[in-house]
Amino acid sequence: MEKKIGIVNRQAPHGRSDAREALDLTLALSAYNESLSVFFIGDGVYQLLKKHQADSILQKDFQPMLKMFDLYDIEQVYVCASSLALRNISVEQLVIKTELLSTDEIKQHLAEQDQLMSF
Amino acid sequence: MSDSQVIKFSLLVTGNPASDQSASTALQFCEAALAAGHHISGVFFYLDGVLTASHLISPASDEVNLPDRWAALAIQHHFPLEVCVSASLRRGIVNEIEAKHLDLQHYNLKTPFVLSGLGQLAELSARCDRLIQF
Numbered sequence: 001m002e003k004k005i006g007i008v009n010r011q012a013p014h015g016r017s018d019a020r021e022a023l024d025l026t027l028a029l030s031a032y033n034e035s036l037s038v039f040f041i042g043d044g045v046y047q048l049l050k051k052h053q054a055d056s057i058l059q060k061d062f063q064p065m066l067k068m069f070d071l072y073d074i075e076q077v078y079v080c081a082s083s084l085a086l087r088n089i090s091v092e093q094l095v096i097k098t099e100l101l102s103t104d105e106i107k108q109h110l111a112e113q114d115q116l117m118s119f
Numbered sequence: 120m121s122d123s124q125v126i127k128f129s130l131l132v133t134g135n136p137a138s139d140q141s142a143s144t145a146l147q148f149c150e151a152a153l154a155a156g157h158h159i160s161g162v163f164f165y166l167d168g169v170l171t172a173s174h175l176i177s178p179a180s181d182e183v184n185l186p187d188r189w190a191a192l193a194i195q196h197h198f199p200l201e202v203c204v205s206a207s208l209r210r211g212i213v214n215e216i217e218a219k220h221l222d223l224q225h226y227n228l229k230t231p232f233v234l235s236g237l238g239q240l241a242e243l244s245a246r247c248d249r250l251i252q253f
Contacts, residue, residue, distance in 0.1 A: 003245065021165065021166055021206060025165065025240070028237035028238065028240075028241070029237065029240070029244075031238070032238060032241035032242075032245070033241060033244075033245075115244055116252075117131060117250075117252055118252060119133075119166075
């Protein structure tokens with residue numbers, strides 16, 4: 001039975017390279033594992049906020065790669081609803097389609113994973 | 120310890136060896152797990168963790184040399200030290216083959232660390248009982 005792997009994104013998109021390299025890791029693992037779940041929690045929700053202008057701060061614009069989740073069959077993409085609300089971000093402002101979860105639902109989903117990687 | 124009690128661990132090390140304590144904790148975890156009779160399937164270095172694979176790391180004599188410690192432990196207990204190639208190249212960790220390929224004058228990957236792809240992480244994740252991230 002394939003292991004359920006959860007990848008948790010908690011960092012803002014460009015202060016460190018964690019977000020971009022976690023995305024590389026997610027896309028690569030999806031080739032080997034079809035039970036990936038991806039979580040965006042806390043400042044991690046900023047990774048999904050539309051209209052990054054990464055090149056103006058000498059960073060790579062990785063948002064187009066987020067749109068490859070569909071192509072890579074990464075379907076379980078979850079966003080913490082309270083993290084969005086705290087930052088006054090609406091679902092319409094997100095660059096990809098995701099499922100909103102309450103804190104309790106996030107906890108439940110995290111508990112269901114066999115392995116977690118957190119960035 | 121009977122075989123049924125032996126846990127197969129894989130480690131994912133993302134901490135910078137010079138500035139994050141997690142890099143040292145990972146080594147200590149490995150040593151403790153092995154001492155308790157458990158098995159290490161392998162260690163995968165990612166993000167700033169790949170810097171651990173440089174043989175140019177030269178701490179002061181009263182500080183711990185993490186690359187030396189990892190290399191000795193891995194050789195003694197026969198587990199692989201896998202280093203993500205793309206994370207490595209952007210941080211200046213290069214082996215002989217990549218140096219030739221990229222026309223670089225030097226390389227610095229320490230033995231027995233090996234450059235490998237994220238597929239190796241998938242492999243380590245699949246064949247362990249527990250994946251622990253540092």
